[in-house]
Amino acid sequence: MAEANMIAPDEAPILVWLRRDLRLRDNPALSAAAATGRPVVVVFIRDPLFDALGAAHKWRFGLGLDHFAARLRQLGNRLILRSGSALDVLRDIIGETGATTIYWNRAYDPDGIARDTEVKASFASQDIDVESFSGNLLQEPWKTTTKTGGHFKVYSPFWRALSVQAIAAPLAPPAQLRLVGNVPRSEDLAQWDLGAEMRRGAAVVAQHLLLGEEAAQARLDQFLDTVLPEYGEGRDFPARALTSNLSEPLAYGEISARQIWHQTLLRYPHGEAEKFLKELAWRDFAWHLTFHDPHIQTGCWRREWDRFQWEDRADDPRLIAWQQGRTGVDLVDAGMRELYATGRMHNRVRMIVASYLTKHLRMHWRFGQQWFADTLVDWDAASNAMGWQWVAGCGPDAAPYFRVFNPDTQQQKFDGQNTYCRHWLGTNSGFEEAVPLSWKTSRPLNPIVSLPEGRAQALAALEAFKTAE
């Protein structure tokens, strides 16, 4: 700390701890640091929470970091990469640079909150200023409350309460970010080898990515210009590509929800875009739920559903057939193949594959949650947990368990021309190039569990569950 004593207080660097906010625009922590005029050290830490991420997400995160590092270089700054516990790394960099302040944009998942609370408490006694900012949601989860001050468990009243609040306007990107004199050493991103766990063809998935802040912004502009008027009618049809695809950049903070909100309203000020904004607000609702009841991440939100007779063997051949897109049910297999080859899946199809897994196959929803966490490039802990529990019938505001999607009827309704299924079940989709050699790709002639039989078994299991209550 000898060096720290030699630095005048108004020259002491500010450390910005980057997490899921790989953007220059509307990045409150970065903007606040730039506004002080002091040198800024931007650091990303590969900590144990990061190492626990799923394969596709971690790989895509690495690409996002590489891209953001280039953005920072354009501003004359550097992205410093370090691995280890967040507290140790931050301590080291403070020692090396004489920084007296740490800024970050808040996390809302239970593990992230626990880590951040520990870091804050530890620096509180050391004359280090720690400040966290609101940067990742439309509104902080504790600011939207019921009339009695509690949190919401049902979406519609949440939306009514959120949509009348003033959502903070997005911030302009910092004009400059002063570089510190003694730039701390950075680890090499290539050495981190963040794609090591991608057992499949990353090159295939890479063709579908929407990478970086500029691409996200361009996609938002294009979506608002040409797609949004058809969104309300068309968003449920997987072959029509009438959704925004912004979930991927949102997952890494390459665009903020507030940017999307305000730009949409600027363009469509008279309620024309309400359907889209309502979907965007589901993401906030998911984080509201995870923040107020983190149990949703790991167990049935309706606790009694933990006693349901879920099938719970990870080596169950039916689970493996579902993962590998060979259940013999066209729309389910098409969706699982889209997921594997692109890291994405259309929302309507997510609901159908999730229903088939948790109802026709009665597998525990946690297997689906984990598979999505490992394979989605737009994985979002809160939306994923909420989505799975919504379909499985054990979440807040969930579809009841007895409502079993029939994938064939859904296909007739939402893929009537068979365009989506034909593409993903055909040989030119990229799926076969993406899968590991150990996978079988041929599909059975008949469904591994027929739709009527699976539905009957699901309803019988529900009856048994209700009788046992």
Ligand code: FAD
């Ligand atoms: P658009 O229709 O253009 O919507 C705009 C934005 O609104 C999305 O980018 C997303 O941020 C938000 N949004 C829309 N629908 C939902 C929703 N149902 N729940 C939460 N936010 C929503 N979304 C993820 O971002 N990550 C996940 O890991 C994830 N897992 C899911 C798992 C299941 C089982 C289900 C049923 C849904 C899941 N979703 C998840 C929600 C939804 O499928 C995706 O957000 C959506 O498909 C993203 O495509 P888009 O950006 O084109 O959406």
